[in-house]
Amino acid sequence: MEIDVLIVGQGLAGSLLAWELAGRGLAVCVVDNELCNASRVAAGLVNPVSGRRLVLQPNIAGLLPAARHCYGRLARFFGDQFFVERPMWKILSGPAQKQQTERRLQQAEYAEYLQAIDVGGHGVVAPFGILHQLQTGYLKTEALLDALRTWLLASGAYRQAEFDYALCAWSRICAGATSSPNASYSAKATWRRPIPGSAACRFNLQRA
Numbered sequence: 001m002e003i004d005v006l007i008v009g010q011g012l013a014g015s016l017l018a019w020e021l022a023g024r025g026l027a028v029c030v031v032d033n034e035l036c037n038a039s040r041v042a043a044g045l046v047n048p049v050s051g052r053r054l055v056l057q058p059n060i061a062g063l064l065p066a067a068r069h070c071y072g073r074l075a076r077f078f079g080d081q082f083f084v085e086r087p088m089w090k091i092l093s094g095p096a097q098k099q100q101t102e103r104r105l106q107q108a109e110y111a112e113y114l115q116a117i118d119v120g121g122h123g124v125v126a127p128f129g130i131l132h133q134l135q136t137g138y139l140k141t142e143a144l145l146d147a148l149r150t151w152l153l154a155s156g157a158y159r160q161a162e163f164d165y166a167l168c169a170w171s172r173i174c175a176g177a178t179s180s181p182n183a184s185y186s187a188k189a190t191w192r193r194p195i196p197g198s199a200a201c202r203f204n205l206q207r208a
């Protein structure tokens with residue numbers, strides 16, 4: 001099996017990378033040990049202003065349209081809506097957060113993401129108010145990962161296996177590039193030619 005890119009991990013990062021690269025005509029293979037997947041337990045919330053101090057995520061003006069575009073293409077391909085856009089309520093935790101929220105509401109760059117503080121009602125106990133947030137939503141992560149896994153399997157591009165980094169010296173990798181989860185161990189190789197009989201990662205793939 002000869003591939004252009006070996007991707008370690010079928011979480012959101014690996015799955016979406018595989019989808020994107022395959023769409024650009026590259027032969028990919030995703031290897032996952034099916035042991036510990038953060039994407040499958042994540043709430044999947046998409047929230048431009050988050051954290052206790054309500055900080056606007058950097059580059060959100062570019063990221064949100066890119067996410068909508070990507071999830072829109074996936075929805076059309078799989079016939080399922082994975083990204084659900086919904087306004088979000090944040091129950092303010094105390095006077096300090098209420099004060100911080102009031103400050104944010106005055107800042108021009110927050111205007112399209114924060115609407116107003118609502119003082120109560122809706123059957124919700126919120127003594128310090130509820131912040132109404134905009135351009136928020138959630139991703140149905142399990143459904144998306146299942147759909148992408150089925151697609152990868154059907155394309156012969158998925159292996160359930162442990163990728164052994166120790167065995168796989170970079171000079172012995174036969175893929176054009178390798179990507180690993182959480183971006184902690186990714187590298188782009190410039191070599192593309194398989195080295196006969198010496199590709200440890202190829203051995204791992206065949207074993208799976």
Ligand SMILES: Cc1cc2nc3c(=O)[nH]c(=O)nc-3n(C[C@H](O)[C@H](O)[C@H](O)COP(=O)(O)OP(=O)(O)OC[C@H]3O[C@@H](n4cnc5c(N)ncnc54)[C@H](O)[C@@H]3O)c2cc1C
Binds near residue numbers: 008031041164183
């Ligand atoms: C409880 C929880 C809630 C969260 N909620 C949100 C949220 O609401 N919004 C948000 O934006 N983020 C949230 N996150 C963070 C988000 O889930 C992660 O940042 C994201 O899913 C990471 O995706 P990933 O593909 O990098 O890693 P993962 O989804 O963890 O995928 C990595 C995969 O690689 C496999 N793997 C690892 N090493 C190897 C190896 N050597 N060989 C083979 N396979 C291997 C693992 O088993 C796993 O399947 C949450 C996280 C958690 C834990």
